[in-house]
Amino acid sequence: MSKTAIAIWVVLVLAVIATTFAVANRPRRVIIGADLPVDFPQQGFSHDSFEELMQTYVSAEGRVDYERWQQFPESREQLRSYLSAVSRYSPNSTPERFASRNDELAYWLYGYNAYVINSVLDHWPIKSVTDVKAPIEAITGLGFFYQQRFSFGGEFMSLRGVENNEIRSKYKDPRIHFVLNCASESCPIARPELPVGGDLEKLLQRATDEFVNNSANVQVDHEAKTIYLSTIFKWYENDFVHSVRLQGKPVGSGLIAYIEQNAAGDLAVDLAQSRGYEIRFRDYDWDLNSTH
Numbered sequence: 001m002s003k004t005a006i007a008i009w010v011v012l013v014l015a016v017i018a019t020t021f022a023v024a025n026r027p028r029r030v031i032i033g034a035d036l037p038v039d040f041p042q043q044g045f046s047h048d049s050f051e052e053l054m055q056t057y058v059s060a061e062g063r064v065d066y067e068r069w070q071q072f073p074e075s076r077e078q079l080r081s082y083l084s085a086v087s088r089y090s091p092n093s094t095p096e097r098f099a100s101r102n103d104e105l106a107y108w109l110y111g112y113n114a115y116v117i118n119s120v121l122d123h124w125p126i127k128s129v130t131d132v133k134a135p136i137e138a139i140t141g142l143g144f145f146y147q148q149r150f151s152f153g154g155e156f157m158s159l160r161g162v163e164n165n166e167i168r169s170k171y172k173d174p175r176i177h178f179v180l181n182c183a184s185e186s187c188p189i190a191r192p193e194l195p196v197g198g199d200l201e202k203l204l205q206r207a208t209d210e211f212v213n214n215s216a217n218v219q220v221d222h223e224a225k226t227i228y229l230s231t232i233f234k235w236y237e238n239d240f241v242h243s244v245r246l247q248g249k250p251v252g253s254g255l256i257a258y259i260e261q262n263a264a265g266d267l268a269v270d271l272a273q274s275r276g277y278e279i280r281f282r283d284y285d286w287d288l289n290s291t292h
Contacts, residue, residue: 062189
């Protein structure tokens with residue numbers, strides 16, 4: 001067989017594989033069949049109904065009681081009702097409903113988190129979001145974060161698409177990585193309060209400070225001369241380094257420069273004494289962030 005024939009054969013095989021993958025893993029739209037919340041405003045956008053649910057089913061430690069939530073049909077319907085509003089309105093489709101940039105960002109953050117919770121409940125019982133698999137699960141989370149498509153203002157998007165195209169690219173604030181919740185142990189904790197406007201700034205900073213100063217996410221081991229970091233810092237390293245660069249600060253130490261500006265107490269001291277240490281990233285724990 002000639003080289004040309006072999007090349008054609010290889011191209012055909014790859015085309016068949018790609019087509020099979022695309023057909024098997026074609027996007028799956030999730031339709032929210034519910035009415036708007038009864039008190040939903042004629043103007044603006046309210047997260048009150050979702051906040052009420054979060055205050056009911058999220059523990060003080062930021063864990064979600066999916067089992068109890070699943071047992072109350074009225075609570076499931078209340079979540080779908082809130083998502084009906086997310087599905088109908090967005091900063092893209094109805095910008096007049098969002099008075100400020102922070103109101104827009106709050107919509108994307110809380111809408112994302114609400115769809116994550118609803119998807120867990122739709123597939124309950126599961127032990128991990130990775131249990132929601134695509135027919136051909138080529139990468140971890142393909143079925144949950146890529147294949148499912150949710151409506152945001154009438155536009156169907158994957159969770160991954162919302163994170164990258166609507167949140168990261170438009171707002172360029174790395175603190176969002178400490179508020180977005182992927183329903184997993186290694187994610188930032190779930191939060192029952194859903195501030196908007198100027199109050200969102202306080203939440204973003206508080207979430208950042210708490211995540212950075214949690215030894216599960218940042219830990220200095222002087223004996224091993226190693227700094228252990230959450231994998232979130234690896235996945236989104238460019239976001240954190242870019243933030244430091246925008247502030248006009250040296251970025252030679254990369255991630256550590258960002259972490260240092262949010263470190264406090266013993267961690268700040270440990271980081272100051274860890275110049276030249278190796279950085280290692282912890283394995284990501286995909287177990288569900290459930291209370292049970």
